[in-house]
Amino acid sequence: MKRFISIFILVMITIFITGCMGTKEELDKLGVAVAIGYDITSEGKYMLTAQILNPQKDPSGGMMGKKAGSQQKATDVVVFNAIGDSISDCKGQLSTKLGKELNYGHIDFVVVGKSLAESGIAMVLDAVSRGYKMRPDIPLLVTKGNAFDIIRATSVQEKVPANEISNLLRLQSGFGFTNIVSILDFANSLSSKTKSPVIGVVNLSKNTDADETFEVAGTAVFKKDKLIGFMDMKETRGMQWIDGKVKFGYITTLSRDEGKTTFEIISSSSKIKPSIKTDSYTMLINVKEESNIGEMTGKLDPMKDPEIMNKLEISQENVITNEIKLAVNVAQKKYYADIFGFGEMIHRDYPKEWTNIEGQWKDIFPNLNIEIKVISSLKRPGFISKPIE
């Protein structure tokens, strides 16, 4: 009898101590947010915009077909926004409009408006990383306008517009036209004293039939946590060559003999090595790239003469080198920002010298020597060899 009572007490104690009591909530009473945007208003208050899942029960029957001609698109989300004194205060203000508890577990990305980015993004980061509810590996994005517009826009293809943006992001990370940075990565690069963080950019663009679609292209450059400028697509790709992140895409070359040739990128990798030569620092950038021939005009037949392949490779290397030079130029001359992390690499390889020059990195970086070496190899010309006249 004693044993039974003691076991019973043990079980009761364990039950009441452990357990996931705090997070209990029914599925349909959750306000599951799929995308969140932060803005700053002209009075200096913060605005939070949230895209919340609101799935409609599918009516059994042909009701969806009748709406094909109407303007309204069927969506599964509802957009709410609220204004408050701080980021977390906005969430409290949101409760006056939304009757559900905001749930951060399914957020696909966070968008920050341009004005908020220019005045400093550190507060957003703090609010987002401190709570244990938001995943730290979701991408952080900046827009040239208001985050409010991005979150509010509906999409043609998807019922949940946030899915479309996350699809874009997933595809773009291989193409190299934008840099996908997660909240954790951004916080890490903020903590470094010399590296300038970059963030991907999302905009609304007008389609031919006046529908708004999303466009994910370019990068935003930050100094500490304030936005200083944007880089366009070509410059971004140059930066991605240096990081070795370009996995798909096309390179076009133009020349007199071979006409306009387009190469299809298969893979690429890069190695960066800093070297010190008597008080001047050089960064050696080695980029290796593999590609196939995408399309050709002109009269040359690559299968006949292997020399032609070599020539094509050389022209490809030139194009890549130009893109990289563009990116380095922008970083060095226009923004004076070390977006590639060269400082950190020198710190890793030459720690003793780094302690001397760390304070003056801002002045050293714009005058840094960059040596670019690109090795590209052309793999296959495809099914046909001679371009069709």
Next chain:
Amino acid sequence: MLKSIKKIFSLSEDKSKNQAIDHKNIEEEYKKMKVSNRLEENRKNIDNIFDKCTDLIIREFKITSNAKFSAILVYIDNMIETTIFEESIITRLINEKVEYPYPPNSKEYSQYILGIGDNNIFKDLSKVVDSILDGKVVLFVDGIDEAIIIDINNPPGRDVEEPKSETVLRGPREGFTESIGSNITLLRKKIKSINLKMEEFRIGRDTKTKVIIVYLSNIVNPKIVNEVKERINKIDIDSVLESNYIKEYIGDEPTSNFPTVYSTEKPDVIAGKLLGGRVAILTDGTPLVLTVPALFIEFFLNNEDYYLKFIAATFNRWIRYIAFAISTSLPGFYVAITTFHSELIPTTLIVTLIKSRSGVPYPALVECFLMLVAYELLREAGIRMPRALGQAISVVGALVLGQAAVEAGLASTAMVIVISLTALSSFALPSTDMSLAITYPRIIFLVLGGTLGLVGLTCGMIILFLRLTSLRSYGIPYLSPMAPMQRKNLSDIFIRGPLLTKFKKSWVIKRKNTTRG
């Protein structure tokens, strides 16, 4: 006032007490009586004992048709084979045998003309009465103080047919019947060895059921046999109607939910287990045969695995393990995840889950519980349904529980899928004992998962494992060969190794190494 109520009830009790006392007196008396010399006295005793038993038949005749030699045959109608009775016994006794060495009114005459051994000739009346109740024919001869017992038993019974609860895809389809004689014979047909030993017991004061234990003496551990015999001898109950009555006395853990005694209706399964060193217990009147000792893993293995090729058999075995895991933990897991840990669900799935749950007025835990109760009702009703109604009601059951409940907003579609998966997997196990034993952990996991989340569910699983490892069946740990790990025997658990590669291995239950697992 209470006393008057008591009196009303006690009156009827008193009457039955009187009757019981009368009966007890008669029973005690005739136990001490002996077969008497005189036929009339024997007949009177039999009439007294079998008072008001109209199916008892007493036939008078004269041996060798001589008026001096009277004899009676006593038997119970319908228990004997009447053609043999008429042709062999009565004809032999009535016809005159010329030049027979023994005189017709001696014991030896009747004994040797019918071919009865000495152990079937009794002097005690109690043994005679037991034989009559057993369905044998008793011969009383005037002038002999012993009774001769003739066994031509043929009670009504079922033919050997395929057991309905254990069907196989490939393999023998014989099943045990209710008659213990034919069951023993079915076993003898499978194992033709002199080491197949059978020992008989009689259990139950009123039913006097015949219980036989069977084992292979060159393989089994004699300690287990002795333990079984000891436990059977200690049973002291009124009646044994089914082998489950014995199971609760013989089995090692009567309070546990999980079975420690294996039962089956097929002779080839029992033959396999006998060869694996187990002891089989057959009970008269039921086709279910018990096997002892039984381990946890046996309820997942099936003899059919040996009738298929080894890759297919291994795949089937793994499906059964997965079915066990699903059947116990899926409802609790689903409720825990949708209530507490919605971050674990992929976003596209959450959209459909919110849609399906958005009309239901009560929380997921209550909904799951109600659907489990409804499923158990359906199952119980389906067992007893008359076949004419069966088809219609199964359709209605599916419609009611599935579509209509969802459309009325009483259940969500995802929950219906969860419950039907659970139900299906509980039937994937080959042993009905185990599938019925699973319902109890399933409900506990549901409650734990719904109130404490995944943490509670994991705690529940740990407690279940601890409980399972602490059980023992006849001294052997319940979860061997996994729990005290025996590497050599593990290969038969996870895969069903090809028979060619089975080297000699030993098993804790057997004495010697043999090639069979």
